[in-house]
Amino acid sequence: MKSVTVQGLTEKFHLEVLAGASRMDREITRPRTHRPGLEFVGYFDFFPMERVQVLGRKEINYLLTLSVEERKLHIGNIVKYHPPCFIVTSGQQEIPYLTLFCNQEGIPLLRTGDTTTEFIAKLDSYLVKALAPELSIHGVCVNVSGIGILLRGKSGIGKSETAHTLIRRGHRFVADDIVVLKKLGPSTLLGTHNETTREFLALRSIGLINVVRQYGRKAFQDETRIVLDIELCPWRENSLNNELELVPQFTEYLGVQIPHIEVQLQPGRDVAGLIEAAANNWYLKQLGYSAAEEFMKRIEDGMQS
Known part of the structure; x- marks a missing residue:
């Protein structure tokens, strides 16, 4: 099966590494990204855990409305599935809680200054070609x-x-x-x-x-x-x-x-x-x-x- 490493993705799109730097060798084997909106509210029936998880303003703003304990619970529920990596878009800064969880679980947390729509379009196009048979x-x-x-x-x-x-x-x-x-x-x-x-x-x-x-x-x-x-x-x-x-x-x-x-x-x-x-x-x-x-x-x- 073809794959792309998180390190390769980071270099390709000039991403900033915020956490999980020791596990940049993790492999991405599925094309297309996923925004974990439903998963943050507890619905995991069809969670594509093998995909890159992209966190835009909607996801981050929702997490900021939660109490500390609720936030820990919701993030912990996703992190335990060990997706290849998380990527925060739009250069968002208020995410120290994500850094903590990703360091603990060894999951790379990356950041881009691109908007969510712009970045997903670029990343999906790249992954579809890179992972194509x-x-x-x-x-x-x-x-x-x-x-x-x-x-x-x-x-x-x-x-x-x-x-x-x-x-x-x-x-x-x-x-x-x-x-x-x-x-x-x-x-x-x-x-x-x-x-x-x-x-x-x-x-x-x-x-x-x-x-x-x-x-x-x-x-x-x-x-x-x-x-x-x-x-x-x-x-x-x-x-x-x-x-x-x-x-x-x-x-x-x-x-x-x-x-x-x-x-x-x-x-x-x-x-x-x-x-x-x-x-x-x-x-x-x-x-x-x-x-x-x-x-x-x-x-x-x-x-x-």
Whole structure:
């Protein structure tokens, strides 16, 4: 199971450590945070104890309305579940009672100056990606007109060269050789690099190039949602489909099905142009438009007239 340490979280978001400094190695294994409002009033039936607990102004102000004994009781009830850590937002100061409990139980207590809403949005986004199931595959990832595409095929077939042509046409490069796929939801697959290969594209006969240095920052992006899986393969005579509307094919990664297209290679074929057409066609289908349906409708209208 993937995890993030409290220490890593502290460094990522520049958090102030108020208590529990000896247990910064505690692991966070669940994405998304939790605000323990109901738990402070004694309702624990669905308490997600594995999540980071965020205390905003509402939670702190409520605790301040309680007597010392009530406060000890309510905080003690939550602390005994040993969540990974507590994070106080908005730079709130009136929390010495929390410091005492967290030191006693060895639970890190952290503080940020960000507002509760702002911080939770940032932290949730980070944890969802950091803890997402992932898979590394051989291929190239590009973003064509805002549409994430995974290019696959045998080594040396021309994936990187095709990506280079797309970059020169104004599209964006994401990853070459090793593409890391992350599952962010039931139908959401993110494509990114593995940090080591970030910005690098390997071109046969040329060598390694840095896309950002050669073509500028606009030619690269860190990640993209994958919506098309395109496989480059050798030309096979009499095997191209010429139907008006091809039967949908899919490739499955981490349980997410991605539309699959096969592009056969032959000297003279504008492979980059075909990929642009595939991306634009996918986008139009999302809007409910089908060129084949319009074509057939024109034929029917012509026959009726």
